[in-house]
Structures are given as C-alpha cells and as structure tokens.
Amino acid sequence: MNKLYECQIEHLKDYRGIGEAPEDYDEYWERAKRDLEKASLDYELVNSDFVARSCEAYDLYFTGVGGARIHCQFLKPKNVKGKAPAIAMFHGYWSNCGEWSGKLQYIAEGFCVLAMDVRGQGGTSIDNGTYKGNTQSGHIIRGLEGDSPDDMFYRNVYLDTAQCVRILQSMEFVDKKNVFATGASQGGALAIACASLVDDLKGAVAIYPFLCDFRGIYQNNFICPSYEEITWYFRQRDPNHLTEDFFFERLGYIDLKNRTKDIKCNVLWMTALMDKVCPPFSQMAAYNNISSEKNIIFFPEYEHEYLLNSGDIILKYFIERLEAE
Numbered sequence: 001m002n003k004l005y006e007c008q009i010e011h012l013k014d015y016r017g018i019g020e021a022p023e024d025y026d027e028y029w030e031r032a033k034r035d036l037e038k039a040s041l042d043y044e045l046v047n048s049d050f051v052a053r054s055c056e057a058y059d060l061y062f063t064g065v066g067g068a069r070i071h072c073q074f075l076k077p078k079n080v081k082g083k084a085p086a087i088a089m090f091h092g093y094w095s096n097c098g099e100w101s102g103k104l105q106y107i108a109e110g111f112c113v114l115a116m117d118v119r120g121q122g123g124t125s126i127d128n129g130t131y132k133g134n135t136q137s138g139h140i141i142r143g144l145e146g147d148s149p150d151d152m153f154y155r156n157v158y159l160d161t162a163q164c165v166r167i168l169q170s171m172e173f174v175d176k177k178n179v180f181a182t183g184a185s186q187g188g189a190l191a192i193a194c195a196s197l198v199d200d201l202k203g204a205v206a207i208y209p210f211l212c213d214f215r216g217i218y219q220n221n222f223i224c225p226s227y228e229e230i231t232w233y234f235r236q237r238d239p240n241h242l243t244e245d246f247f248f249e250r251l252g253y254i255d256l257k258n259r260t261k262d263i264k265c266n267v268l269w270m271t272a273l274m275d276k277v278c279p280p281f282s283q284m285a286a287y288n289n290i291s292s293e294k295n296i297i298f299f300p301e302y303e304h305e306y307l308l309n310s311g312d313i314i315l316k317y318f319i320e321r322l323e324a325e
Contacts, residue, residue: 008273008280009298017257017285019215022249025258028149033197035065036159041170045074050100054078055107057100062167064119064160069126072164073097073115076173077107083175085202085322086112086168090161090183090190093139093210093226096123105315112174116164118157118186129153133237138229140211144250145237154211154254161194165201178202180318185226185278185304186210189256192286195267196259203266203321205314208278208304213285214251226277257285267294268317270307277304 022028040063048057060074077084087106091097097115106113117123120139131153133145142153149155161181169176181191181204188209195204210226217227234241252258267290271283287296299307 012281012284014288015281015284016288017213017216017255017282018219019248019252019255021255021258022149022252025253028253029197029259029262031150032155032159036162036197039063039065039159039163041163041167043167048073048100052101052104052107054104060114060167062163064163065156067128068119068156068160069128070119070160070163071097071117071124073100073103073113075100075103075107075113077110077112080110080112080173083173084110084112085178085318086114086171086174086180087318088161088164088168088179088181088191088194089113089115090181090187090194091115091118091121091123092184093186094122095186096121105311106318109315109319111318112168112171114164114168116160116190118190119160120153127153129156138232140214140227140251140254141229141233144233144247149250149253152250152254157190158193158197158254158259161190162197165194165198176200178322180204180321182206182314184208192256192263192267193259195265196262199264201265203268203317204263205268205270205317207270207307207310208272208275209256209269209283209286210278211254212256212278213282214255215248216285217279217282218248220279220281222279222282224277257289260286260289261291263290263292265292266321267292268314269294269296270299270310270313271296272299272302272304272307274301274303 043062045058050057060072103113117125119125120127143151181194184207188206189211
C-alpha cells in the first residue's frame, strides 16, 4: 500500500472521536429498548408485482415505535427447505430500498432478504412524528430541540432496524441464529446501529458508515451536504453558539461512535480513504470503539462510491459466517 495511505491509517488507528457520551447515555438507550420491547412483531405481507423465478416477493409493512408505518421489500427463496438465513438491508441517505432485482444474488444463495425504507425519506414508509424546532432540511437534527432527547428522529430509525431483525427472527422459516445486517453510507450506519441493539445478530457489514463523530466533523471544518445541517443549524438558529454544548450533547445520543461499544456480533467494515462525504476519521471514531470481533478493509483510491469487488466480499462474508456455524 502507498506510504501516504499507510501513514493515514496509522494516524487513525487510535482515534475515538471528539466529545463524550451524555451522562445518562446508557439509561437513554435502556429506555429506548424498552419501547422496542413493547413494539409489535405483527406484519402485513402484500404480494408484489415483481417477477422472478427464484423467489416470492412481497411488500411488508409493520408499525414502528411511535406509530410510524414502515415499508420493506421482503424476498423469500422458493422451496425453502428447513430454516433459511436472512439479511436485513438498509439504504443511503434520502434514498429508498432500491430495486428488487438487486437482492437476487442473496436469494440464489438461500437467504431471505428484508430491505427497509427509512421513515420519512425516499421510500414509502410513513413518518408520523411531530418535531419541535428546525425541520428546514436534514434528519440528523430533526427533533433535537424537543422537550426530550427521546424526540430525536434517528432514535426511532435505529429502533426500526432492530424491529426488522426481530420480525425476521419471528418468521417460522427463518433461522433466527443466522440473521445479518448490511448497508452503505446511511445504510452502513443503520447496520451498525442495528448490531448495537440486537445482541444475537450473526454479523454486520457496513460500507463507509454515516452518522459518526458529529463534533469531530464540525471541529475539523468538514463541509459536505451530508453534514451541512450542523453548520446550517448554527447559521439559522444559533449564530453565536449559545447552545453549542446542548446541541452536541443531544447529537451524542445518536452518534455511532458512542453506540458501537454495545456491539456483540462480528463486524466487517469498509472504508474509502478518499471519501469526502463520510470522512475516514469519522468512521474510525466509531470502528475503534467496537470491542467485538471485527475487520476493516481500506480502499485507498476510492471516494464515496461503489467499491470494486465489495459485493463479492460481502457475499463471501455471509456464506463463511454460515459455514463457521
């Protein structure tokens, strides 16, 4: 590897981000998990018009925490014998769960696939939340000015990811010991959040995760559309930074650098070293706080884009984890 990139990796290997978790952080997430425990595992399946010879395809709906109606694509291999492993998939910021056909490589290997539309973004999930304060743009700060940090948008999205896995595990034809989570960018962040909330997840694969090291992003003067709402918050709501400590304390509840300490499963992480959307230092702040078994793969010449061979690497990871069973 190029010496320049070796130096960059060496510099980042011990970086754990800027700022501490809120004092009541653990209590906050225990309270959130109690809300998750109360959430129903009931779901509705509606036949999809997607046609493939290898699988049955459905639109799946469930009620998330706070009453949101969450939509997912659900694909099940035809003629499942015994119990099948399963994958929960999560998409990028502002996007949706994508094309049905993009999941068929997993169907061919006998996996069920559940791909979630994030509430209130580009898919058909419905977010019924009422948010106090800035809703001009972006979801990172949505609900931040509420009366309680429980009002924050991403708190419930994180809980949605765990509910997806629990729904998969409740299906009689799914092997609940072999359920994985994966995604890229925001989807990578949600796969990691899911792993932090589901103790018996088999494994998680995250490609350049979003939502890491908010104060580090700001203090390093990182300007990018994905994080610009942090700058815009101060420009529009608090130009003299009178509430800066409050602002970053609230973000600390959803910062992945604080969530990753709770991960118990195996994690595969991929980072593009030229990423200008989710910078490597922010990702490493979260990765370095994982204490479970983990591995990171660096792509030195790549930005926030498709990482060559990453699809092959992910499929191999899933299969090898099954073979290790």
